[in-house]
Structures are given as structure tokens and as C-alpha cells.
Amino acid sequence: MVYPVASLVILSFQEYSPLRSTVTSFAGLANYAWLVGSDLVHQSIWVTVVFTAVSVAIEMAVGLAIAVLLAKLVVELRSRPGRLLTRLLSGIFILPFATPAIAGAIAWKTLLNPQFGPVDAILHTDIAWFAQFPLASVIVADAWKMMPFVLFLMFAAILSIEPEQYEAARLDGANAWQEFRYLTFPLILPVVAVTAAFRAVDAFTKIFDTVFVTTGGGPATDTQVFPLLIWRTTFDYLNFGHASALAVVAIIVSALLGASLLAIRRASST
Amino acid sequence: MSVAISLPRPRGRAGWGRLIVVAVLIVAAAGTLGPFLWLVVSSLKSEADIFANPLALLKSPTLANYASLFKQFHFAVATLNSIAISLGVVAISVVLGGLAAYGFSRYPFAGSRLLLSGLLITRMVTPAALVVPLYLIMNALGLLNSLISIILGIAVLNLPFVIWVLRPFFDALPHEIEEAGLVDGLSPLGVFLRIALRLAAPGLVTVALLSFIAGWTDLLFPMSFTTTPDATPLTSGLLQMQTGYKIYWGSLMAGGVYLTLPTLILSFALQKYLIQGMRLGY
Numbered sequence: 143m144v145y146p147v148a149s150l151v152i153l154s155f156q157e158y159s160p161l162r163s164t165v166t167s168f169a170g171l172a173n174y175a176w177l178v179g180s181d182l183v184h185q186s187i188w189v190t191v192v193f194t195a196v197s198v199a200i201e202m203a204v205g206l207a208i209a210v211l212l213a214k215l216v217v218e219l220r221s222r223p224g225r226l227l228t229r230l231l232s233g234i235f236i237l238p239f240a241t242p243a244i245a246g247a248i249a250w251k252t253l254l255n256p257q258f259g260p261v262d263a264i265l266h267t268d269i270a271w272f273a274q275f276p277l278a279s280v281i282v283a284d285a286w287k288m289m290p291f292v293l294f295l296m297f298a299a300i301l302s303i304e305p306e307q308y309e310a311a312r313l314d315g316a317n318a319w320q321e322f323r324y325l326t327f328p329l330i331l332p333v334v335a336v337t338a339a340f341r342a343v344d345a346f347t348k349i350f351d352t353v354f355v356t357t358g359g360g361p362a363t364d365t366q367v368f369p370l371l372i373w374r375t376t377f378d379y380l381n382f383g384h385a386s387a388l389a390v391v392a393i394i395v396s397a398l399l400g401a402s403l404l405a406i407r408r409a410s411s412t
Numbered sequence: 413m414s415v416a417i418s419l420p421r422p423r424g425r426a427g428w429g430r431l432i433v434v435a436v437l438i439v440a441a442a443g444t445l446g447p448f449l450w451l452v453v454s455s456l457k458s459e460a461d462i463f464a465n466p467l468a469l470l471k472s473p474t475l476a477n478y479a480s481l482f483k484q485f486h487f488a489v490a491t492l493n494s495i496a497i498s499l500g501v502v503a504i505s506v507v508l509g510g511l512a513a514y515g516f517s518r519y520p521f522a523g524s525r526l527l528l529s530g531l532l533i534t535r536m537v538t539p540a541a542l543v544v545p546l547y548l549i550m551n552a553l554g555l556l557n558s559l560i561s562i563i564l565g566i567a568v569l570n571l572p573f574v575i576w577v578l579r580p581f582f583d584a585l586p587h588e589i590e591e592a593g594l595v596d597g598l599s600p601l602g603v604f605l606r607i608a609l610r611l612a613a614p615g616l617v618t619v620a621l622l623s624f625i626a627g628w629t630d631l632l633f634p635m636s637f638t639t640t641p642d643a644t645p646l647t648s649g650l651l652q653m654q655t656g657y658k659i660y661w662g663s664l665m666a667g668g669v670y671l672t673l674p675t676l677i678l679s680f681a682l683q684k685y686l687i688q689g690m691r692l693g694y
Contacts, residue, residue: 147542147545150541150542150544150545153544153545153548204440208437208440211433211436211437212437214433215430215433215434215437218430219430227434231437231438231441233680233683234441234444234445235440235441235444236679236680236683236686236687237444237445237448237676238444238447238448239679239686239690240625240672240675240676240678240679240680240686241448241672241675241676242625242628242629242647242671242672242675243629243631244629244631244647244650244668244671245448245451245668245669245671245672246447246448248451248650248664248665248667248668249447249448249450249451249665249668250447252450252451252454252661252664252665253447253450257463258462258463258466258661259466260450260466260467262466263465263466263467264467286444286447289444290444291690294687294690294691295690295691298687298691318429343536344536347536347537347538348538348539350538350539350540350631350632351629351631351632354631355631355651368538368540369538369539369540369541370540372538372540372541372543372544373540373543373632373636376543376544376547376636377636382544382548385544386544386545388541389540389541389542389544389545390541392537392538392540392541393537393538393541396533396536396537396538396541397533397536397537399536400532400533400534400535400536400537401529401533403532403536404529404532404533
């Protein structure tokens with residue numbers, strides 16, 4: 143782990159484009175100057191930030207809502223068919239998480255296809271979603287896949303709340319919303335914070351497969367998220383110097399995000 | 413936990429509330445299941461039927477798309493490659509990750525806490541950033557276009573996660589049992605192999621499962637390190653169905669289902685471990 147990173151840092155100060163010349167030469171800060179000035183890089187960072195914020199917000203909202211309802215059902219339905227229903231539901235909800243990102247991406251690519259996709263057929267439209275609303279479509283595909291992760295962490299947190307507390311709330315005449323607002327939510331807030339932070343870091347750094355398969359970063363570079371930008375700079379433009387500078391920036395950002403995640407964990411566990 | 417329902421509750425409103433909860437959950441479940449179900453149904457249609465009417469049900473199911481995977485797209489070799497990669501990643505993850513996690517748990521040294529925090533941070537690094545240096549290293553070692561380069565790449569990125577998940581399992585083991593092992597004449601390695609590993613088995617299952625999935629579903633490393641069909645797994649093999657000229661939709665969908673089935677079966681069979689991995693891995 144140390145050796146690759148070290149060689150990466152060294153390479154980021156060199157010019158190395160095997161397409162033009164196999165010789166590496168010292169380039170000083172040229173790669174970093176390119177990075178600071180490049181519109182491509184600015185756009186990529188912006189797309190990544192928007193993608194992360196929106197998809198994590200959706201995942202948290204939907205995941206939390208389903209977790210609350212599912213937990214309610216688990217506690218209230220204790221009969222055999224009731225238990226069967228909750229088991230079936232949780233089995234279904236875990237499915238997207240168990241689906242490889244590529245397969246999920248293929249499913250969404252075909253669902254949203256203008257020629258034979260059912261979404262357009264139902265809406266009586268012929269919108270090429272991944273071309274006309276590329277970022278929104280990628281976000282939907284990713285939210286579908288990662289929502290279960292949020293759901294099951296929230297679900298476990300809610301079920302670990304003492305039932306006596308709900309009993310007390312009910313004796314005080316709390317309705318379902320008050321129960322959630324003043325009891326459930328404050329109690330699981332630490333888990334919510336850590337989960338959201340973790341998902342944000344993960345979405346920011348790991349989004350690759352879904353984008354690569356659905357839009358390939360396009361149209362043009364509209365959905366070229368940061369990991370994809372690094373990859374394309376490496377293997378499509380074969381500019382290892384530029385790619386290394388991008389990678390070094392990515393690692394520094396990841397380290398900062400990771401460190402703040404650790405801080406949030408520590409703060410929420412005390 | 414069952415105390416909550418022992419309360420006497422009025423029928424009427426509560427019954428309606430429950431009905432609404434069930435209805436909302438069923439709609440959400442349908443939305444969750446829908447895309448995958450669509451993929452399965454469409455993969456069983458002929459290419460002509462796929463384009464005919466998107467909302468039509470499956471009238472004449474055919475396995476033609478699945479057959480094309482093996483005839484046209486080298487899926488027999490790709491399947492073997494995927495299995496080899498996944499098992500390779502599992503082996504490295506369990507052996508090295510197990511030893512390292514045990515070391516962190518039982519033999520703390522100056523700075524080991526810091527190193528552990530550092531490990532969590534490396535887990536946050538985008539894999540694409542490490543592809544550049546790893547590519548050059550594999551190139552220098554002459555390992556490009558081999559399964560070994562793919563296995564090593566995935567395993568390197570998977571190890572921090574493995575250590576992070578396994579360490580709490582070793583932390584939870586009582587020291588006394590291991591000390592008894594030492595008294596009985598086992599070496600520290602013997603204690604690890606014969607006692608610690610056996611007691612931490614649930615953790616190992618979780619780690620093996622998630623490592624297998626990591627190897628099975630990885631696209632980045634195969635795509636970066638191989639160009640030869642001999643070392644192409646299912647994931648990057650799937651991409652060859654979308655060329656600049658034509659997308660083989662039927663095969664693509666069948667390939668997506670084919671890729672999913674093993675992880676789906678494993679995940680349902682070992683659902684408990686998967687959820688445990690989710691909770692411990694973050």
C-alpha cells in the first residue's frame with residue numbers, strides 16, 4: 143500500500159505519456175498546474191459532489207422511511223403469516239445490494255431505454271433518459287442499489303431501542319409521528335449521522351461501475367465522475383503524469399474525508 | 413421486545429394504520445424487485461420480442477440469449493476466470509487479513525492504533541487512484557494480462573476492510589482460552605490456527621462472503637489489467653457486448669442475470685452474515 147502511493151506521488155511530478163515517448167522526465171508542478179486550470183477537472187468535481195449529495199439524501203430518506211415501517215411491522219405482527227411477510231419483505235429489500243453494480247446498471251439502462259424500455263412505454267414518451275437527464279438517471283440507478291445498505295443499518299438501530307420506551311410514549315398519548323419525532327429519531331440519530339457520512343464518502347470515491355456501464359461518463363463529459371476521470375486519463379488519454387496528479391488529489395481528499403468520518407464515529411459513540 | 417404488543421390496543425384506527433404500512437411496504441418492495449425482475453423476464457425473450465412491446469408479458473420464453481453467452485462471448489472461460497479470481501481474493505483476504513487482524517488484536521505495538529485508523533482511511537481511497545501505480549508495478553513484474561494481477565489488485569484494496577471487520581471478533585475472544593493453549597504447548601501460531609480462527613468462524617464466513625463478492629463483481633481491475641480473453645472474467649466480458657456499432661441487448665441482459673445469480677444465492681443463503689458485514693464494515 144505504501145509503495146504504490148509513494149511511486150504515485152513521484153510520478154505525479156513527472157511527464158509520462160507512453161503514447162508519445164517512453165521516457166519519463168521531470169515536470170515539476172506542471173501536472174498540478176494542469177489540474178487546477180482544467181475545466182474538465184472542475185466539471186468532474188462538481189458532478190461528483192452533486193451526485194454524492196443527491197443520491198445519499200435520497201438513500202437516507204427512503205431507507206429510513208422503509209426501516210421505520212418495517213420495524214413497526216416486525217414488532218406488531220407476531221403471528222406466523224405476519225412473520226413470513228416481514229421475512230419476505232426484508233429478503234426483497236436486500237436484493238439490490240446483492241446485485242452486482244454492473245447488473246443493476248444493465249437493468250436500469252434497459253428500463254430507461256427509449257426504444258424498448260418500459261418506463262417510456264408507461265409514460266407514453268420517448269425520452270432517452272441517460273442522454274437527456276444523465277445525472278438524474280445515474281442517481282436513480284445508484285440510489286436503487288445502495289438504499290438497502292441504509293435501510294438495514296437503520297432497521298437494526300431501531301430494533302435495538304428498548305420497547306419500554308414506546309410503552310411509556312403510548313401511555314403519554316403519543317401518536318405515530320410524535321413517537322418517531324421525539325423518540326425513535328433522537329435515539330438513532332448517531333447511527334443516522336455515521337451512516338450518512340459513510341455513504342457520502344463511499345459514493346464520492348467508489349462510484350465507477352454504474353456510471354461506466356450506463357453513460358460511460360457522457361453525454362460528452364456530463365457524468366464524468368472523479369474516479370472515471372482518473373481512469374480515462376490513464377487508459378484513454380494514456381497520460382500517466384496527469385492521472386497521477388489526479389490520483390494524488392483523490393487520495394488526499396479521501397484521507398481528509400476518512401479522518402472526518404473517524405471523528406464523527408468517535409463523537410457519536412460517546 | 414414483545415412487550416410493546418401486549419398492550420391492549422383499540423381496533424379501528426390502528427387496523428387501518430397497519431394496513432397502510434403494509435401497503436406502502438409492498439409498493440416499495442415492488443419498486444425494489446421490479447428492475448431485477450424486468451431484467452430476468454427480458455433476458456428470456458428473443459431479441460425481436462424485446463423490441464416488439466416492452467410491456468408484453470413473457471409469451472415464448474427462450475434460452476437463446478443465454479446460449480449466445482457461451483457461443484459468442486466466451487462465457488465458459490470467463491466463468492472459470494471469475495471463479496479463480498474470487499477464490500484467489502478470498503484466500504488472500506482470509507489468510508493475510510486474518511493474521512493481520514489477529515496481530516492488531518493480540519499484539520498491539522506503538523502506533524498500532526494509528527495504523528488501524530490509517531487502514532480505515534485507505535479503505536476510503538478511490539480504487540481508480542491506485543490503478544495507475546498498480547498498473548505500472550504489474551507491468552514491471554510482467555504480470556499484466558494474467559489473473560494474478562487482477563487477484564492482487566482486488567485483494568490489496570480488500571485487505572483493509574477485512575482487517576477492520578475481523579479485528580472485533582478477535583477482540584471479543586477470551587484471553588484465557590488462548591493462554592490455556594499456550595500452557596498446553598501450542599506455539600502462538602498454533603493458538604491462532606487451532607483456537608482463535610475456530611472461535612472467530614462467524615467473522616471468517618462474513619469476510620469470505622464479502623471478499624468473494626468483491627472478486628466476483630469487480631470491473632475496474634480486469635478492465636485495466638487485461639486485454640486477452642484468456643484472463644477476462646465475466647464483468648469485463650459483459651462490456652464486450654456493447655460495441656461502438658451494436659449493443660447485443662439480449663445477451664447483455666442474460667449476462668447480467670448470469671453474473672447476479674451466484675451472488676444472489678450466496679447472499680440469501682448467508683443473509684445473516686451479509687448484514688453483519690454491512691454493520692461491521694463501516
